[in-house]
Amino acid sequence: MHPASTDRPRPTSREVLARPHVRALLAGTLVGRLPTAMAPLALLLAVRAEGGPVVLGAVLAALYGLAGAVGQPLLGRLVDRTRLGIVSALAASVAFTAFALLAATDLATRPLIAGALAVLAGAATPPLEAGLRALWPRLVPDPAEQRVAFTLDSVSQEIVFVAGPLGATVLCELLSPTAALLACAIVGGIGAAIVATRPPAGWPPAERREVHWSGPLRSRGLLVLLAAMLCLGVNLGAFNVLAIGLADRTGAGWLTGLLPAALSVGSLLGGISYTRSPWPFSPQRQLLAAAGGYAVCFTPMLFATFPLAALAFGVVPGLYLSPLLACAFALCDGLAPKGAVTEAAAWLVAVVGVGQAVGTAIAGRLADHGTTPVAALAVFAAFLAAAVLLPRTDLLTPHPTTSQETSA
Incomplete structure (x- = not known):
């Protein structure tokens, strides 16, 4: 893809x-x-409500997240060989059943059953995110409009991670954790049904082609991109722990929820700005600029000592987060081998999730030594994401007629 042309009006979000x-x-x-x-x-809240140990809730949450990271590429490969609609519908049915059984199970007294159901629910997460991102080039063929579409998609991700925890908390407080688990089943099923019943979900793959067993991972450019996004995931996982540490350190408990929300607000603002004012250089350079800007703007978190300052420091790096994700997914489509675009997008989703799990685990251990080591981990991971991309921008150039597959 190329930067938006300057001889015609820039596409707007409303037009897309x-x-x-x-x-x-x-x-x-x-x-x-x-x-x-x-x-x-x-x-987590369901286990606590049943009198179980916090560590069990954490294990169940981790199993759910890791199973989702494993399941998404596999389901993405199925989409590339069949249809998004049928794969999403079947996966949503399995996830619905798993969540319903979790709601009916005493998680604290039946940890093995709870763990198996958490794995099943995570692995059966419908590949809606990867599926839509693979469809964008067909829904909006114009490259300038695609940039807007990918940014809208990235902005919606921030809404998910603000509304999701908030909704779960409200349901747990007003009703029960069981109601929150049932809501996961119902909401997930509704979303999958909306997507599966739309005509594009029934479109056949743009190009049917036998793909090597390694799928899109044969693309060296894609591997570079995945490595950078893994580092970004570590940063995001550490950031959640950092929010808890800063809340304890400053005596402002509200920072636990508001600091991640501040990052999301910055990302929303950054996404809006990015759609209205495209950056005047190649997509590869845009990706590097977004990663570098995010890393540099994250550095002040090392010195956050006051609650309001921490909130301000949280908003600023978010300004680069939506452009970073939008550029990553836009390039992912061009870097993927033919016939593996959905699986490639699913891998991108998966590595960010794995990075978050790793970042949370490492930051949790570092938290015993204070907030500074946790902040240092988050900053290091952000700079590492940019450093991975810096010397390899040549590999991030999609070929218009051939895939970036390497030889076997």
Whole structure:
């Protein structure tokens, strides 16, 4: 893809949303992805409500997240060989059943059953995010409009991770953790149904082609991109622990929820700005600029000592987060071998999730030594994401007629 042309008006979000099926698919995907942000907190609160140990809730939440990271590439490969609609519908049915059984199970007294159901629910997460991102080039063929579409998609992700935990908390407080787990089943099913019933979900793959067993991982450029996004995931995972540490350190308990929200607010603002004012250089350079800007703007978190200063420091790096994700997914489509675009997008989703799990685990151990080591981990991971991309921008250039597959 190339930067937007300057001899015609820049496409707006409204114009992209007015295209056929775009609103419905974006809304359905947003709703269907809410369980990924609701379930970990719902599992933690459900175990606590039943008198179980906190560590059990944490293990169940981790199993759910890791199973999702494993399942997404596999389901993405199925989509590339069949249809998004049928794979999403079948996966949503399995996830619905698993969540319903979790709600009916005493998690504290039946940990093995609870663990198996958490794995099943995570692994069966419908591949809505990867599926939509693989469809964007067909829904909005114009490269300038694709940039807007990928940014809207990235902005919606921030909505998911604000609304999901908030919804789970409200349901747990007003009703019960069981209600939150049932809501994961219902909301996920509704979102998958909205997507699966739209005509584009029944479109055959753009190009049917036998793909090597390693799928899109044969693309060296994609591997570079995945490595950078893994580092970004570590940063995001450490950031959640950092929010808890800063809340304890400053005596402002509200920072636990508001600091991640501040990052999301910055990402929303950054996404809006990015759609209205495209950056005047190649997509590869845009990706590097977004990663570098995010890393540099994250550095002040090392010196946050006051609650309001921490909130301000949280907003600023978020300004680069939506552009970073939008550029990553836009390039992912061009770097993927033919016939493996959905699986490639699923791998991108998966590595960010794995990075978050790793970042949370490492930051949790570092938290015993204070907030500074946790902040240092988050900053290091952010700079590492940019450093991975810096010397390899040549590999991030999609070939218009051939895939970036390496020889076997």
